[in-house]
Amino acid sequence: MPIIGIIGKPNAGKSTFFSALTMQNVKIAPFPFTTIEPNKGIAYVRVKCVCEEFKVKDNPRNSTCINGTRFVPIEVLDVAGLVPEAWKGRGLGNKFLDELRKSDALIHVVDASGSTDIEGRIIKPGQHDPIEDVKFIDEEITMWIYSHFQENFEKDMKRLAQEDESKVLDYMERKLSGFSITRKQIAKVLEKISKKPSQWNTEDTKNFIRMLIMEAKPILIAANKIDIPESWKNLERMREIFKDRIIVPTSAEAELALRKAAEQSIIEYLPGANDFKILKDIDEKKRNALNYIRNNVLKRFGSTGVQDAIETCYFKLLNYIAVFPVEDQNKLTDHEGRVLPDVFLVPNNTTARELAYLIHTELGDNFIYAIDVRKKQRIGADYVLKHRDVIKIVAAK
Ligand SMILES: Nc1nc2c(ncn2[C@@H]2O[C@H](COP(=O)(O)OP(=O)(O)OP(=O)(O)O)[C@@H](O)[C@H]2O)c(=O)[nH]1
Ligand SMILES: [Mg+2]
Known part of the structure; x- marks a missing residue:
């Protein structure tokens, strides 16, 4: 299952973001480096359930499942703030960056209000x-x-220039394996570059890494503190x-305040509403x-955006x-009589057989065919699954 890392400079609101998503109590404070050790937790993405249909x-x-919406668990990670030249070790940056090795996508929480300087110290909004x-x-x-x-x-x-291309791929795969970057992702980026790696200069290599990040660790920007009017421009x-x-x-x-108020039954509120x-x-x-949140966040932007951010990250x-x-x-x-027991989150080009393997190795090995339950149609091993498909897998006993 992919892990989403929450990154940004100190004091941008990363832990608040994490806490709103996971409802874990973590340290939140208006000064830099409140978080040192990473926080790991479970957030939920919403999927329109098929129960009503x-x-x-x-x-x-x-x-x-709440009122026809499935909340499906996913993993998120909140790390310490990064300052300029973190990659060189400034502000323990290299240690903090290394905690992101396992993440598959990143949410960059930006203080859009401009009320903290580049190292997270408080200044006037704007x-x-x-x-x-x-x-x-x-x-x-990148660095x-x-x-x-x-x-x-x-x-x-x-x-390696004398050897065949697969050797270059082997080499790069080995070098990047610690960053949870796969061979497939590297190959996909290499295909887009005509210049041979043996001829790359420093800038070419950096560009390759930039392209690789877009492919293997894409970054979503969360323009945070949108409740502060200076953020709007x-x-x-x-x-x-x-x-x-x-x-x-x-x-x-705002999201954290609403979820806490809902938890205490002060308000009725569903995440992302x-x-x-x-x-x-x-x-x-x-x-x-509460009225401030309603008028300046919900009415203006349609939601607090936190739930939207994690779902956009996952699905887009x-x-x-x-x-x-x-x-x-x-x-x-399922065999215990539970109706629509599970939702599986899978990459968008997953086939029926690959799904079978994700459920159980044996189910994959013994796969005969599958059924698209909605259409009541038989589908083969190579059928590419679609969002919200209901699938039965038929395997040899
Ligand atoms: N107005 C406003 N303040 C926010 C928002 N999100 C976080 N804050 C405030 O910003 C300050 C820093 O929040 P944290 O969540 O601790 O920030 P952080 O990025 O985890 O900070 P470090 O762990 O120090 O890197 C706190 O005072 C939060 O209440 C927001 O959306 N709007
Ligand atoms: Mg923090």
């Missing part, structure tokens, strides 16, 4: 330009991987400058705070889809 009452096992933060964090991630990759690279490439500017990037406006603080309902008599201060950047495996295609149950 099939008119069944489901009985989920690996997820929960005094710092968040564009600089996007640029420097991109550079840190972190590049600095490992370039060791002996030129020399080794000269040696900055968001427009960020969208203007980083046209080809995915930018999601977020208020981690565009509004909430007040359930209890509350004092004026609380009411004002990583291109995952959700499928519902069942054992009985008529009752939509």
Whole structure:
């Protein structure tokens, strides 16, 4: 299962973001380096359940279903803040970066309000330009991987130039395996570059790493602290400058406040919703705070963006889809009679047989055919699964 890492400079709101997603109590404070040791937790992505379409009452096992929406668990990681030249070890940056090795996608939490300087110290809103933060964090991630990759690279490439191309791929795979970058991802990027690796100069190699990051550790930008009005113009500017990037406006603080209020039954609120309902008599201060969130975040942006960010990361950047495996295609149950028990999150080009392997090795080995339960059609091993497919796998006993 992919891991999503939450990165950014100190004091940008990473832990607030993490806590809102996972409801784990972690240290949050208005000064840099509040987090030192990484926080690991479970967040949930929403998938429109198929229970209503099939008119069944489901009985989920690996997820929960609330009013026809499945909440499917995924893994997230909150790490310490990064400062410029982190990759060289500044502010323990190399240690903090190394904690991101296992992550498959990154959410860069940017303080869009400009109320913290480049190292996370508090200043007046609007005094710092968040564009600089996007640029420097991109550079840190690039240099972190590049600095490992370039060791002996030129020399080794000269040696491998005489050999066949698969040797180059072997070499790169070995060098990058520690960053959870796969051979397939490397090959895909190499295909796009006409110049031979043995002829690359420093800039070519850095460009290769930049392309590889887009492929293997894509970065979503969360324009955070959107509840602060100074963020609004900055968001427009960020969208203007980083046209080809995915930018999601977020208020981690608002999402955390809403989820906490819902937990205490003060309000009715589902993660990612565009509004909430007040359930209890509350004092004026609380009411004002909630109204502020309603008027300046929810009405303006459609949600707090936190849930949207994690889902965009999963379904757009990583291109995952959700499928519902069942054992009985008529009752939509597993062998214990649970209706629509599981949702599997899989890469978008996963085949029926690959799904079988994900469920159980034996099921993959003994695969005969599968059934598209919605269409009541037989499908073969190479059938490419689609989002929200309901699939039964038939295997030899
Ligand atoms: N207004 C506003 N403040 C926020 C938001 N998110 C976080 N904050 C505040 O920003 C400060 C820093 O939040 P943290 O979550 O600790 O930031 P961090 O990025 O984890 O910081 P380090 O662990 O020090 O790197 C806290 O005072 C939060 O309450 C937001 O969306 N809006
Ligand atoms: Mg933190």
